[in-house]
Amino acid sequence: MTQQLDEFLPTDGDANPPGMQLPTEEDVVAYLRRNPDFFKSHADIMSEVVAPERWTGDGVVDLQRVMLDRRTSEIDELRNCAQEVIETSRSNMSTQTRTHAAVLAAVTANGFAHLVQVLADDWPFLLDVDVVTIGFEPPHVPDPRIVGAGIQQLEKGDVDRFVGPDRDICLYRDISDDGHLFGSGAGLVKSAALARVRPSMASPVGIMALGSRGNVFHPGQGSELIGFLVRVLESLIHRELDRAE
Structure with missing residues (x-):
């Protein structure tokens, strides 16, 4: 042709x-x-x-303008896509770095009481949240170590009620807490991440709770780093309580 x-x-x-x-x-x-x-x-x-110096009249198409607009639109779309990838990568990298810093702070704790203190005092800053707490359901045998300062006293069945019976992590976009989970910091918390702390021989089932006054957490959000964080915390709790047992 x-x-x-x-x-x-x-x-x-x-x-x-x-x-x-x-x-x-x-x-x-x-x-x-x-x-x-x-x-x-x-x-x-x-x-x-x-080409005419100026395009006028209805139904007249400026070919150069059409092609230029199309190319500009394609460039803008690529630029927006690249920027989104960059921002997501930066956010993921920042979150991962913060998680690693929190883990390092926890593993250097000297004993269970110090570990609880690190969670309450250091983790909020390191993880860029407002409140971090740990809470346990009643143990089979009363244990004064898990009823000390900084530890939330949960009722039997609370972990399944707040996290879910078949789940390890539950993310809340808008949570209402009367202090049951976040204690005195409950009034600050809007969004939250609740993670199951599995039991061991000496420690009962519990909840690691991260709370933020902003929209940091929401359903559907990736929770791999939260899962990693709670598994490390869980291992440290088991090590300290089981060893003392």
Whole structure:
């Protein structure tokens, strides 16, 4: 088809060869629609196309403007996509770094009481949240170590009620707490991440609670780092309580 149209294009000095039937505008338009890449092979023709200095009138399309707008839109879309990837990567990297810092602070704790203190005093700053607490359901055998300062006293069945019977983590966009989970910091908390602390021989089931006054947590959010954090905390709790037992 390209060669057939080339035959209609007059050469220099022969604008209208005798006996040649030139294609109509409709023929040219129809051909270009069937061959949108025509000008890729005939870029030199573009230099001979005369465009009006100003496009006016309804139904008139400025080809250059259309192509420019399309390219600009594509560039903007790519730029927005790249920026989103960059921001997500930065956020993930920041969250991961904070999680690692919190873990390092916890593993250096000297005993169970010190571990609870690290959670209450250091983790909020390290994790960029407002409140962090640990709470336990009643143990089978009373244990004064888990009823000390900084430890929330949960009722039997609370872990399944707040986290879910078949879940390890539950994220709340808007949580209402009367102090049962976050103690004196309950009034600050709007969104929360609650994670199950599994029991061991000496420690009952419990909840690690992270609370924020902002919209930090919400259902559907990735919770891998929270899962990693609570598993490390769980291991440290088991180590301290089981060893003392």
